[in-house]
Amino acid sequence: MPLKRRFAVVTDSTADLPDEWRDRYGIEVVPLKVLFGAETFRDRVDMTDVEFFRRLASATKLPTTSAPSPGEFAEVYQRLAKDYESCISIHIGAQLSATAEAARVGAQSVDGLTVNVIDSETVTMPMAFLCRTAAECESLEEATAAVTERVPKCRVLALLDTLRYIEMGGRVSRAQAMIGTMLDLKPLLLVADREIKPVDRVRTRARAIPRMVEHFRGDLPVEHVAVVHAQAPDEAAQIAAGLRKELPDYEITIGEIGCVLGTHTGPKALGLVYVKK
Amino acid sequence: MDGPLFKQALLGSLSWLAANHEEVNRLNVFPVPDGDTGTNMLLTLQSAVEDIKESNAAEVSKIAKLASHGSLMGARGNSGVILSQIFRGFARAVEGKSSLTPRELAAAFEEAANAAYRAVNKPTEGTILTVAREAGRAATAAAASPEASVPSVIAAAAAGARDAVLKTPSQLQILRDAGVVDAGGFGLQIILEGMLKSVEESAFAVSTHPAARSQPSQVALDLPEGGWGYCTEFLIEGSALDVEIIRDQIEALGNSVLVVGEPELVKVHVHTDDPTRVITLAGGYGKVLKLNVGDMSTQHKRILESEAASGRPTRPNGVGLVSVVAGKGLVEIFRGLGVDAIVEGGQTMNPSTQDMLVAIESVPYQEVVLLPNNRNVILAAKQVTGLTEKKVHIVETRSVPEGVAAVVAFRPERSGAENVAAMKDEAERVQTIEVTHAVRDTRSNGLKVKKGDVIGLINEKLEFAGTDYAEVVNKALGKLGPDSYELVTVYRGEDASEDELASLQSAIQSSFPGLEVEVQQGGQQHYPFILSVE
Numbered sequence: 001m002p003l004k005r006r007f008a009v010v011t012d013s014t015a016d017l018p019d020e021w022r023d024r025y026g027i028e029v030v031p032l033k034v035l036f037g038a039e040t041f042r043d044r045v046d047m048t049d050v051e052f053f054r055r056l057a058s059a060t061k062l063p064t065t066s067a068p069s070p071g072e073f074a075e076v077y078q079r080l081a082k083d084y085e086s087c088i089s090i091h092i093g094a095q096l097s098a099t100a101e102a103a104r105v106g107a108q109s110v111d112g113l114t115v116n117v118i119d120s121e122t123v124t125m126p127m128a129f130l131c132r133t134a135a136e137c138e139s140l141e142e143a144t145a146a147v148t149e150r151v152p153k154c155r156v157l158a159l160l161d162t163l164r165y166i167e168m169g170g171r172v173s174r175a176q177a178m179i180g181t182m183l184d185l186k187p188l189l190l191v192a193d194r195e196i197k198p199v200d201r202v203r204t205r206a207r208a209i210p211r212m213v214e215h216f217r218g219d220l221p222v223e224h225v226a227v228v229h230a231q232a233p234d235e236a237a238q239i240a241a242g243l244r245k246e247l248p249d250y251e252i253t254i255g256e257i258g259c260v261l262g263t264h265t266g267p268k269a270l271g272l273v274y275v276k277k
Numbered sequence: 278m279d280g281p282l283f284k285q286a287l288l289g290s291l292s293w294l295a296a297n298h299e300e301v302n303r304l305n306v307f308p309v310p311d312g313d314t315g316t317n318m319l320l321t322l323q324s325a326v327e328d329i330k331e332s333n334a335a336e337v338s339k340i341a342k343l344a345s346h347g348s349l350m351g352a353r354g355n356s357g358v359i360l361s362q363i364f365r366g367f368a369r370a371v372e373g374k375s376s377l378t379p380r381e382l383a384a385a386f387e388e389a390a391n392a393a394y395r396a397v398n399k400p401t402e403g404t405i406l407t408v409a410r411e412a413g414r415a416a417t418a419a420a421a422s423p424e425a426s427v428p429s430v431i432a433a434a435a436a437g438a439r440d441a442v443l444k445t446p447s448q449l450q451i452l453r454d455a456g457v458v459d460a461g462g463f464g465l466q467i468i469l470e471g472m473l474k475s476v477e478e479s480a481f482a483v484s485t486h487p488a489a490r491s492q493p494s495q496v497a498l499d500l501p502e503g504g505w506g507y508c509t510e511f512l513i514e515g516s517a518l519d520v521e522i523i524r525d526q527i528e529a530l531g532n533s534v535l536v537v538g539e540p541e542l543v544k545v546h547v548h549t550d551d552p553t554r555v556i557t558l559a560g561g562y563g564k565v566l567k568l569n570v571g572d573m574s575t576q577h578k579r580i581l582e583s584e585a586a587s588g589r590p591t592r593p594n595g596v597g598l599v600s601v602v603a604g605k606g607l608v609e610i611f612r613g614l615g616v617d618a619i620v621e622g623g624q625t626m627n628p629s630t631q632d633m634l635v636a637i638e639s640v641p642y643q644e645v646v647l648l649p650n651n652r653n654v655i656l657a658a659k660q661v662t663g664l665t666e667k668k669v670h671i672v673e674t675r676s677v678p679e680g681v682a683a684v685v686a687f688r689p690e691r692s693g694a695e696n697v698a699a700m701k702d703e704a705e706r707v708q709t710i711e712v713t714h715a716v717r718d719t720r721s722n723g724l725k726v727k728k729g730d731v732i733g734l735i736n737e738k739l740e741f742a743g744t745d746y747a748e749v750v751n752k753a754l755g756k757l758g759p760d761s762y763e764l765v766t767v768y769r770g771e772d773a774s775e776d777e778l779a780s781l782q783s784a785i786q787s788s789f790p791g792l793e794v795e796v797q798q799g800g801q802q803h804y805p806f807i808l809s810v811e
Contacts, residue, residue, distance in 0.1 A: 182610045183766070184795055185685065203685055203811055204764045204793075 008087035013043035015127035025135035052259040073106025086114035126154035153276040156191035165266035225274040230257040279376035289475020304460035314460035317354030324351020341368040356461035366392020383420035387413035403448025405461030411441035428477035435469040515563020597642030604801035650680035676709040678809030747784035768799030
């Protein structure tokens with residue numbers, strides 16, 4: 001694919017960027033890491049999602065995750081400096097991960113490439129939407145402005161099957177989610193405004209899904225919307241089918257939650273992710 | 278009838294009800310271990326009389342007002358609440374009067390009954406309401422006689438009540454089936470008889486219900502009094518004790534203070550949250566004897582807990598949650614879901630209006646949602662709204678599953694009114710199955726039940742009887758139609774064993790493979806299993 005842009009687009013693996021978008025727009029993806037004890041795996045490079053969730057289910061000790069190192073970012077930027085003058089590097093929210101900070105530090109050690117690091121304040125496919133928006137721009141300035149404007153409008157509505165994983169990862173406490181230790185409740189969380197907020201808690205999954213869609217409706221109109229899932233393709237397809245009927249003008253992509261994010265959501269998580277207008 | 282005579286009458290009714298409340302308890306229609314009507318009425322009456330004991334008011338209106346206020350604060354259970362409304366109506370009718378003619382007394386009885394009718398949404402005949410009305414009518418008829426006296430009017434009221442009580446089975450099918458008279462009505466009859474006994478210890482023969490009466494006793498004096506904290510009683514032995522000074526100092530440390538005696542021996546009674554301070558103070562005057570400290574909250578099995586001080590983040594909507602619930606596990610479940618204060622109580626021990634009021638006042642929010650979680654608590658809960666400056670919403674949850682569903686629907690960023698609407702919706706959506714043992718033989722809802730049988734109630738209605746839990750639960754689930762539901766939550770009670778739980782669980786799973794079954798340790802009494810179906 002001939003280069004039309006003078007700037008590169010970089011993101012990280014938590015964008016859950018569909019492969020097809022990555023190839024079409026020439027987006028560079030830097031992997032975060034999953035650590036099962038002493039074993040380290042690069043997200044979506046060394047391990048497939050299917051393998052990961054299988055292993056997660058049987059793990060006695062939950063894995064941990066880590067950001068790419070500044071050096072890893074520097075390597076990527078160094079490589080890009082050969083073909084580009086500049087780059088926009090869009091990363092998982094700084095409230096969730098040190099990735100954007102690592103990118104910033106890594107960029108400082110690279111000469112000959114202007115790097116605009118963007119803290120997306122979000123995670124999963126809203127980042128992919130931001131990357132696409134950037135990739136469709138003519139210049140780095142235009143891309144930076146377009147992305148910066150959209151950052152506060154990104155939303156992730158996440159329906160977790162259990163609070164166990166996100167609690168272990170320290171991202172949300174039961175008290176915050178207003179979920180006691182006893183009942184098996186399905187928490188519905190919203191990632192917005194640099195926070196993870198509990199939106200709702202529902203007793204059963206079958207009732208939680210329409211509740212999630214209802215919350216989404218309250219945020220219409222949106223620029224883009226996608227459905228993401230962690231090993232729950234059928235339910236994701238159902239949600240997407242319902243949304244396509246309701247919003248025929250939207251392309252509704254189904255994305256898969258990768259290993260790093262999956263470590264925190266746990267299996268069977270579903271998400272409605274969108275960029276508000 | 279003046280103040281002192283009315284006081285005497287009420288004290289008489291209290292000791293007569295104290296002697297007979299167990300008999301009232303035995304009349305409970307439902308063969309389930311229910312909120313006991315006799316106990317509820319007794320505790321309500323005790324609270325009504327609480328302040329009167331220490332009053333020397335000459336005016337009947339003042340005594341009636343104290344009784345009205347006290348009964349309202351201590352009202353427990355449905356009959357207790359209705360009784361409090363009877364006192365309220367009576368107090369209104371005698372407002373401003375220092376004494377009553379027989380005719381005025383009869384009119385006050387009638388007005389008391391009217392007030393009770395007004396207080397109930399859908400008055401049912403054949404209950405305490407009917408008995409109150411018939412007592413009022415009989416009193417009015419007797420007052421018309423030229424020889425009418427206060428005792429004759431009360432005698433007529435008591436007789437009218439008795440006749441009405443005997444007729445209650447003809448008015449209510451459930452009473453007829455169970456072969457009993459109405460318990461609340463019978464309780465009121467006893468109260469009127471007690472009044473009569475004390476105003477005229479005459480030859481009037483107090484009626485006996487066909488069931489054997491227990492022996493009159495001093496029960497009333499031994500029972501815990503209303504309120505919370507510690508009921509602290511002792512004697513101070515010393516010399517030149519100044520009763521007035523001791524009383525003043527004790528009064529600063531509690532309420533319901535009674536300090537009487539002589540320079541050598543003083544008796545102290547106080548309800549306090551800090552008995553140690555009271556005793557230390559008393560010790561400074563002389564030797565403390567016959568010390569008796571009762572923790573009224575545990576005596577009432579209603580430990581009030583509030584997390585107000587535990588540093589939880591305050592809610593954006595400024596709405597607090599208060600829930601009535603009993604059982605260690607259930608208390609934890611409700612607390613874990615965000616309930617700020619728990620009023621311990623429910624099926625077997627209905628909390629009083631006062632208990633709920635205290636809990637509401639203890640939470641750091643001006644707007645509070647109260648969940649009664651039991652049909653028999655709802656009416657007492659509703660009385661709270663008029664007693665506090667806080668805005669109180671009652672979501673009328675009739676069972677633990679309804680309560681859990683309601684709490685789960687609570688959202689801290691949503692307004693009180695929006696939350697209440699959502700909580701009601703959720704509570705209505707969930708189905709409740711309660712499993713217990715029949716406490717006696719009965720017929721109810723077309724079912725013949727033997728004492729000890731396992732019985733299953735769907736949404737508080739007796740539907741199935743059998744010999745084991747799994748059988749009864751599966752019948753109940755079958756009746757609900759398991760295809761419409763996805764999740765069954767089993768709350769295991771104190772009396773159910775691990776084996777019984779395991780066999781219930783596997784029975785549900787093999788009969789209804791489409792249902793997900795979740796088990797929780799509820800720890801509730803009397804109900805080995807409570808199931809939530811949603």
